[in-house]
């Protein structure tokens with residue numbers, strides 16, 4: 001499937017993954033090998049040991065100097081650029097790559113050290129609702145290429161994997177079907193070799209674990225995030241899971257980081273982050289919305305301003321966040337405001 005350039009050695013990433021090893025090459029070598037029966041081959045510098053386990057070297061390097069600025073919402077930005085109500089943002093990777101690149105570039109220009117990709121809904125189930133089920137590979141690969149082009153050497157590219165849109169609890173999908181769907185997307189993503197994969201906006205912890213496991217199988221670093229917006233304190237997932245349970249289950253799948261995104265404003269993320277930090281040493285990824293969404297004249301609006309959002313960032317850092325950006329309602333102004341606060345910590 002490819003030639004393995006020296007110097008490489010075989011590295012088993014985590015003890016419980018010893019049976020199923022994947023193979024990934026460093027991104028500057030531009031390709032990876034992966035398959036059912038292949039071995040993990042990592043350049044030694046890609047992974048190093050920490051007490052109690054291993055941490056992916058890229059993730060460890062990124063957070064060593066303090067909290068890392070990520071990006072803001074893609075959906076909000078693509079809508080601003082003219083996405084129609086019945087259009088899927090991911091389809092724009094093929095039809096409007098220039099507009100998608102503009103979004104990516106706006107974040108890189110605002111100081112994001114990590115940008116995501118316009119691949120949030122690029123799984124067979126979501127694409128199928130728009131007649132695009134046979135374009136999983138193309139849309140994912142293009143999405144990563146577009147972000148990579150905008151990022152150049154200025155930012156890392158983490159590929160986004162969002163929910164399937166199906167609910168296990170309703171019985172309209174099986175765990176196996178979800179696994180096949182997410183494996184298909186993860187393999188497509190892996191072909192374009194992003195720096196990491198973000199499993200995000202997950203409402204159901206079981207689905208999150210299935211998606212994260214599919215992503216982990218590629219050998220690419222994975223961070224998995226849940227939406228917490230249920231319960232009296234808004235600190236539970238839709239299915240009632242706590243941040244601690246999310247950390248435990250997702251760690252068990254072998255992710256390199258955990259976190260929360262979407263659902264509510266940044267104030268609510270602070271206690272969630274504290275709970276996660278108390279439960280794990282893994283890097284924590286936090287992307288809050290610009291407040292709670294409100295519907296005004298049929299339009300969804302977010303009232304939190306960039307400065308109001310950024311004012312909560314120091315507390316979020318104290319709570320243990322390693323990666324900070326924004327979700328729905330945030331744009332490059334938010335990223336600049338967060339960046340200013342992080343630079344002055």
Ligand SMILES: [Zn+2]
Nearest residue numbers: 262263327328
């Ligand atoms: Zn969101």
